[in-house]
Amino acid sequence: MVSLTIDGKKVKAKEGEKLLWAALDNGIYIPNLCALREAWLPSASCRLCFVEVEGKDSPVTACTEPVKGGMVVNTTGPKALRLARTAAELLIASHPVDCAHCLSSGSCELQKIAAHLKIKLKTKRLRKITRELPIDSSSPLFTYDPNKCVLCGRCVWVCRERLGIGDIGFAHRGFQRVVTTFADEPMAKVRCRECGECVTVCPVGALYFKDGRGSNPIIKED
Amino acid sequence: MKAVELSTVASTFQEIKNRAESGWQELWHSGKPVILVGTGTCGRAAGALDVLQAIRDEIGRQNLDCHLVEVGCMGHCYAEPIVIIAKPGYPPIAYGHVNPVIAERLIKDFILGDNPCLEFVLGALEKNELVPSFSEFPRAKYEKKVILKNCGYIDPEQIDHYIANGGYQAVAKVLEMSPEEVIDEVKKSGLRGMGGAGFPTGQKWEICRHARGRPKYVVCNGDEGDPGAFMDRTILESDPHSVLEGMVIAAYAVGARRGYIYVRAEYPLAVHRVRVALRQARELKLLGKNILGSDFSFDIELFQGSGAFVCGEETALIASLEGKPGIPYHRPPYPAVNGLYGKPTLINNVKTLAYLRSIIENGAGWFTGLGTEGRGGTAVFALAGKIVNTGLAEVPMGTTLRQLIFDVGSGIPDAKRFKAVQIGGPSGGCLPESALDLPIDFDSLRDAGAMMGSGGMVVLDEDDCMVEIARYFLEFTQRESCGLCTFCRLGTKQMLEALDEITKGKGKIEDIDMLTELAEDISAGSLCSLGKTAPNPVLSTLRYFRDEYEAHIKEGRCPALMCQELIAYYIIPERCERSCDACVGTCTVEAISTNKKRIKVIDQEKCVKCGTCLKACPPQYNAVVRLSPPDQVPASE
Ligand SMILES: Cc1cc2nc3c(=O)[nH]c(=O)nc-3n(C[C@H](O)[C@H](O)[C@H](O)COP(=O)(O)O)c2cc1C
Ligand code: SF4
Numbered sequence A: 001m002v003s004l005t006i007d008g009k010k011v012k013a014k015e016g017e018k019l020l021w022a023a024l025d026n027g028i029y030i031p032n033l034c035a036l037r038e039a040w041l042p043s044a045s046c047r048l049c050f051v052e053v054e055g056k057d058s059p060v061t062a063c064t065e066p067v068k069g070g071m072v073v074n075t076t077g078p079k080a081l082r083l084a085r086t087a088a089e090l091l092i093a094s095h096p097v098d099c100a101h102c103l104s105s106g107s108c109e110l111q112k113i114a115a116h117l118k119i120k121l122k123t124k125r126l127r128k129i130t131r132e133l134p135i136d137s138s139s140p141l142f143t144y145d146p147n148k149c150v151l152c153g154r155c156v157w158v159c160r161e162r163l164g165i166g167d168i169g170f171a172h173r174g175f176q177r178v179v180t181t182f183a184d185e186p187m188a189k190v191r192c193r194e195c196g197e198c199v200t201v202c203p204v205g206a207l208y209f210k211d212g213r214g215s216n217p218i219i220k221e222d
Numbered sequence B: 001m002k003a004v005e006l007s008t009v010a011s012t013f014q015e016i017k018n019r020a021e022s023g024w025q026e027l028w029h030s031g032k033p034v035i036l037v038g039t040g041t042c043g044r045a046a047g048a049l050d051v052l053q054a055i056r057d058e059i060g061r062q063n064l065d066c067h068l069v070e071v072g073c074m075g076h077c078y079a080e081p082i083v084i085i086a087k088p089g090y091p092p093i094a095y096g097h098v099n100p101v102i103a104e105r106l107i108k109d110f111i112l113g114d115n116p117c118l119e120f121v122l123g124a125l126e127k128n129e130l131v132p133s134f135s136e137f138p139r140a141k142y143e144k145k146v147i148l149k150n151c152g153y154i155d156p157e158q159i160d161h162y163i164a165n166g167g168y169q170a171v172a173k174v175l176e177m178s179p180e181e182v183i184d185e186v187k188k189s190g191l192r193g194m195g196g197a198g199f200p201t202g203q204k205w206e207i208c209r210h211a212r213g214r215p216k217y218v219v220c221n222g223d224e225g226d227p228g229a230f231m232d233r234t235i236l237e238s239d240p241h242s243v244l245e246g247m248v249i250a251a252y253a254v255g256a257r258r259g260y261i262y263v264r265a266e267y268p269l270a271v272h273r274v275r276v277a278l279r280q281a282r283e284l285k286l287l288g289k290n291i292l293g294s295d296f297s298f299d300i301e302l303f304q305g306s307g308a309f310v311c312g313e314e315t316a317l318i319a320s321l322e323g324k325p326g327i328p329y330h331r332p333p334y335p336a337v338n339g340l341y342g343k344p345t346l347i348n349n350v351k352t353l354a355y356l357r358s359i360i361e362n363g364a365g366w367f368t369g370l371g372t373e374g375r376g377g378t379a380v381f382a383l384a385g386k387i388v389n390t391g392l393a394e395v396p397m398g399t400t401l402r403q404l405i406f407d408v409g410s411g412i413p414d415a416k417r418f419k420a421v422q423i424g425g426p427s428g429g430c431l432p433e434s435a436l437d438l439p440i441d442f443d444s445l446r447d448a449g450a451m452m453g454s455g456g457m458v459v460l461d462e463d464d465c466m467v468e469i470a471r472y473f474l475e476f477t478q479r480e481s482c483g484l485c486t487f488c489r490l491g492t493k494q495m496l497e498a499l500d501e502i503t504k505g506k507g508k509i510e511d512i513d514m515l516t517e518l519a520e521d522i523s524a525g526s527l528c529s530l531g532k533t534a535p536n537p538v539l540s541t542l543r544y545f546r547d548e549y550e551a552h553i554k555e556g557r558c559p560a561l562m563c564q565e566l567i568a569y570y571i572i573p574e575r576c577e578r579s580c581d582a583c584v585g586t587c588t589v590e591a592i593s594t595n596k597k598r599i600k601v602i603d604q605e606k607c608v609k610c611g612t613c614l615k616a617c618p619p620q621y622n623a624v625v626r627l628s629p630p631d632q633v634p635a636s637e
């Protein structure tokens, strides 16, 4: 264990451990969507966990930054906040924000992140650019609404790496990138064992149980 | 033990070299005419294979005894197909724009008769009394060929041609040096990566040499996904051994025994020629176990990539080599330390590798002496767009953009005005006329807001709208973004939407600030360099051509008269020659009618803005014009 300072608070963490986990374990929240503690390679795709580290010119992603003894971290530096805010804004601008009718409202991490970063769920500076992909409700257990997906990849990782099934994966490039099944088959037609693990890790309302069980994210760090 | 080994290497190589040289002498000095036909992809696209067949047929018909050799591209792509004829008693002469009919005449009149057909001459390869030589072309003063030296002059499928021209000499030389000495030489040369980032090559090698993992790999990056770039393809097609030789040198320096050459599958000819080259190099023990009898072994495998732009990014390329989707991952660790299968992996671009043989052979000092004003080496550009001489050019670092565009490229066609030059492909930027005297190198281009990139250069003239150019490149990056990370996937999409609206006259003035802020965040926040550099075309055009953005937004006017929705076609009544009907019939939607005074009038409602009438109107009248904004069309119509 080494000591480091995050937001003025002295904390202890394992050297080489990723900064994000060190912060969360010490009760300091850093916005994140794609990070999974078990994953051996950080996905580093959501770009929300920017922090400033003393001695570094530009902000770094906390999920990829190894802890070093004596390091001084600021999670609310202006440069880091600007990047995190823009990333969150971009996600919100492409998310059909319909909290009033969304089963995940309340447990949604996008709501939490917006609140933490003090940004609005209403898009102003950016254009609202959403998609209109068909909703898949073929599974008896859950519904998948790809339009709400933030492409964090947690469900894909869990299905493939933790469960070894690999029913869902990413397809297409650029803005068209989407989580889907092989050949876009409906959920009911693939080998899905209906364990619902993917639903429990989904941070937003893209995957939700039909019986209304709260799809609480597994990572409730604060 | 060491001494014995050295002499083995040297003597083994000498034997190979002697044989190759005598074959080369035989080709050029046997008293028979030699005919070279450029059959690279650019030549083929222009019909080189038909020309080759016509020559072969004619040789057969006339029962001639001459050497017919297929070569690669010599960089004069605008004049393909190119045929070079070396007939005893004449200088070797290159002919341009050859077709099968001309080819037949060349054989009949020149080979059989004694008429060198001067009307088809492009230039001679040597100075002579008869025809101007390439060395007397204005561009020759600025060109300096290092990695393009062999291209178009040797048969890429004959290793002996390469060896006879000094090939593999550097491998024989490094095997007698220590790896540290090799790295030192490369460091001293100041060579920087030509794949885009410009990282110092020697330094990368040193990091990889000192990395602890085993085994180590050397990877040649031949993905070349930039639209409009074809330097790597040309080198792989025209001189593949120069790249293989670079890989052997690199492998020896970093201590790798295995290498991969990643070539996009859309380059079938390059794939074929690399495959042939690998086989021939192995046969001569220039690859494989105990190279040239030394105790150094190294072999190369050819890998055909899917050819997505992002697969050229080094971490995506590694994923792709491992059989995974070609998607980038976070660096560090850098591939030189932890790359393919988690092992130290040296990744270098095709061009970077092609330089090595010359650096090893001639020394670092020679290489640094090539450039001007302290900038070492040369740079290769693919000239495209509004430029007379499209094709490849290699010039010393420090050459100015003006020399490259106006002297090497012969300037802008059709007496149009130069407006900007887009350098570095989708990751690069647009530089205006005021930047033309900038000496070309990695840092000067970056400071000006462009990038060396992989050397794509598109010249733009007064008819090109800078907002549209930015939109075009952003559309490319958005489509090619892997979509993994938020900034690149959604940020470039936001920018693209805004640019789309601006080019349609629907932009808002706040969009300019939004574009700037978002561009900065995307550059700072993206995971890989595709996203980090994607905003460059927008940032550079905003920096140099902000007035064009404002004209679109505030006045609904496209100054270059390019954006379809912001222009109207109009026939100036005073200019219309009443008896002429040229435009009327060409309009596919019948939007042009004749009024009582027999003057032609365009119905703006019907017009689809295809522009055919503008081309149809005879130049002496020049009555059809484009107006922007469209409401410039007089109301009387
Ligand atoms: C989107 C993207 C595409 C790239 N494409 C290529 C390519 O086609 N060829 C290449 O050599 N390098 C390409 N690169 C650069 C590589 O990541 C890497 O820097 C390079 O291969 C290293 O070789 P060098 O040091 O010899 O330049 C690309 C980078 C990015 C971000
Ligand atoms: S469905 Fe949910 S868990 Fe899966 S990628 Fe989308 S947001 Fe993440």
Ligand code: SF4
Residues within 6 Å of the ligand: B310, B328, B480, B481, B482, B483, B484, B485, B486, B488, B489, B526, B527, B528, B529, B530, B531, B532
């Ligand atoms: S910057 Fe673009 S290409 Fe690179 S990882 Fe992110 S989404 Fe993929």
